[in-house]
Amino acid sequence: MAGEAASLARGAFAFCDLAGFTAFTAERGDDAAIELVETFRAHVAAGLPADARIVNRIGDGLLVHFEAPSVAVSTLLTLTRRCADVSTPDTPLWVRSGVHVGTARVLGDDLIGHDVNVAARIGELAGATEVLASATARAEQTDDDVRFDALGPVFVKGLSDPLRVYRASAVDSTVRAPAVS
Amino acid sequence: MTGDATAEQGTGALEIATRSGAVTVWARPIARPEVLSGPAEIQADGVVRAGFSGRVEIACPEGTDVIIGSSSGRIECHGRLGRVAVTGRSGRISIEDARAVDVRSTSGRVTIGRCGETCRVAVVSGTVEIGSAGSIDVTVASGRLEVAAVGDVLVRSGSGRVVLGLARSGSVDVSTQSGRVTVFVPAEVEPAMHLVSRSGRVQSDVPPGSDGRLAIESSSGSIKVSRA
Numbered sequence: 001m002a003g004e005a006a007s008l009a010r011g012a013f014a015f016c017d018l019a020g021f022t023a024f025t026a027e028r029g030d031d032a033a034i035e036l037v038e039t040f041r042a043h044v045a046a047g048l049p050a051d052a053r054i055v056n057r058i059g060d061g062l063l064v065h066f067e068a069p070s071v072a073v074s075t076l077l078t079l080t081r082r083c084a085d086v087s088t089p090d091t092p093l094w095v096r097s098g099v100h101v102g103t104a105r106v107l108g109d110d111l112i113g114h115d116v117n118v119a120a121r122i123g124e125l126a127g128a129t130e131v132l133a134s135a136t137a138r139a140e141q142t143d144d145d146v147r148f149d150a151l152g153p154v155f156v157k158g159l160s161d162p163l164r165v166y167r168a169s170a171v172d173s174t175v176r177a178p179a180v181s
Numbered sequence: 182m183t184g185d186a187t188a189e190q191g192t193g194a195l196e197i198a199t200r201s202g203a204v205t206v207w208a209r210p211i212a213r214p215e216v217l218s219g220p221a222e223i224q225a226d227g228v229v230r231a232g233f234s235g236r237v238e239i240a241c242p243e244g245t246d247v248i249i250g251s252s253s254g255r256i257e258c259h260g261r262l263g264r265v266a267v268t269g270r271s272g273r274i275s276i277e278d279a280r281a282v283d284v285r286s287t288s289g290r291v292t293i294g295r296c297g298e299t300c301r302v303a304v305v306s307g308t309v310e311i312g313s314a315g316s317i318d319v320t321v322a323s324g325r326l327e328v329a330a331v332g333d334v335l336v337r338s339g340s341g342r343v344v345l346g347l348a349r350s351g352s353v354d355v356s357t358q359s360g361r362v363t364v365f366v367p368a369e370v371e372p373a374m375h376l377v378s379r380s381g382r383v384q385s386d387v388p389p390g391s392d393g394r395l396a397i398e399s400s401s402g403s404i405k406v407s408r409a
Contacts, residue, residue, distance in 0.1 A: 020322050023339025023358045027400060089356060089379060089400040094320070094337055125268060125285055127303025127320035128337040151283060152248030153198035154268045162198045162250055165268065167283065 006105040006112075009065060012072035012137060013104060013116045015123035016044065016079075017061040019094040032090075036060075040083070040093055047079040055111050063119075065111060069101040069140040073168045076131045077146065081170070084129050098123025101136040121156035122165055135164040145171045194246035194264070195239070201253050203236040208260025208278075214241040244280070282314075300331075313348065346409060350393030357399045364395065365409040376404050 018024075018040055025033040037060050044062055045054060049071055056063040066072040076097045083093035100122060102115025118134060126132045133141070138148050147169050153162035195214055197204055207217070219237030241247065246263040249256055256267050258276045266283040267274050274284055275292040282296045285303040293300055293311045300314035307324045311317060316333035319326055324341045328334075330348035338357040346365045347353065350372060355362055361381070366372065371390025376383045378399040385406035397404050 019320055020337065020339035020358060023323060024400075027340070027359045087356070089358070089377070089398045092337075092356065092358065124287075125303075127285060127301075130303065130320075149266070149283065150194070150248055151266050151268050151285070152196055152250040154250035155198065155200050155252040155270075157270070165250075 006107055009104045009106050009111055012066040012069035012099055012101045013119040014064040014076055014097050014099040015120045016095055016097040019096045019128035020092055021060040043083050044079055070142045072099050073133050073141045074143040074146055077170050080129050080131055094128035096126035096128055097131045098126055099137045100134040101140050131168045133166045133168050138166050147171050194248050195241050196248045198250040203255040204249055205238045205257045206247055207240040208243045208262045209240045211242055214239055353395045355397045357402050360402045362397050362402055363405045365407055367409050378404050
């Protein structure tokens with residue numbers, strides 16, 4: 001069976017996409033949407049550590065695999081902040097992410113498995129510029145500059161048991177402040 | 182953790198998870214949580230567990246932090262609570278009075294009466310109404326946001342009207358795609374202003390000054406700043 005031959009990938013799995021992308025595409029059209037997605041992908045690719053990679057791309061969504069789970073949350077927070085800092089009404093890079101730590105099977109260039117699905121479901125709960133983490137992702141995070149606020153046991157689509165989900169934020173995070181005249 | 186409704190108080194917060202059914206929490210001058218109705222029980226270690234698919238009512242001491250996860254069903258929190266976090270996929274969420282709020286929902290109406298500190302709301306589709314808050318951090322992909330009185334503001338909205346009443350001078354940062362933005366500024370407050378809409382109309386009858394800052398950016402929505 002193919003499943004028996006598939007190798008195992010361990011680490012952190014993160015689903016990232018752009019909040020408000022549907023409204024943006026409806027408002028600005030497909031060409032602007034492509035431009036926005038390309039900008040988003042470039043920012044993510046440039047901000048990943050050497051042992052992390054973009055596994056899959058679906059529209060504005062990205063599946064990212066971090067071999068070292070300890071840096072996943074802090075990396076996503078930094079990426080999210082950088083995108084927010086350059087965000088404008090014409091380029092609303094409102095990144096939202098869900099991250100979970102576990103294992104997955106390797107299928108070609110893709111990763112398949114329950115823990116990947118969990119990351120995706122957590123990401124669906126995130127608002128603009130938010131990074132949400134599972135309990136395992138929180139436990140793996142070693143950076144003391146990251147704060148986690150409990151969002152509670154949460155039921156998500158397709159899973160019978162609730163997940164413990166946390167909102168991650170940088171301790172020194174501040175609101176982006178556009179220049180005023 | 183079971184797949185049914187559970188409530189526990191092991192982390193200092195009252196935690197409730199429900200797959201379906203309404204949850205009502207009452208803040209009262211009592212010493213410990215009590216199950217008012219619904220098939221739930223308080224265990225010896227202080228943990229409350231309930232398996233149910235209907236309505237449950239729980240009373241807790243005033244100022245308690247409450248964390249509720251729900252798949253569907255109405256969530257109501259009455260009285261003065263601590264930090265209230267609610268995550269739901271659908272159904273109406275209402276919180277009367279909390280120190281801090283963190284609500285996220287796929288769809289439905291969110292109503293917050295009073296929030297002393299930060300009121301954080303993320304809604305994919307729905308209406309958000311906030312009476313008063315120290316500050317707000319709100320994301321609405323599609324839907325309306327109305328805030329009666331707030332200090333600091335961070336709002337990102339895809340489509341839908343945004344109406345903000347400022348309670349004082351503060352830091353206001355609003356970014357929208359297509360929704361109309363209306364901000365009411367208190368008398369004698371003259372904020373530094375950055376009002377930009379790519380294709381919408383921009384109006385202000387408030388003179389610019391240095392009492393806080395007002396930054397509003399929209400792709401196609403109109404912007405109006407008026408005296409309260």
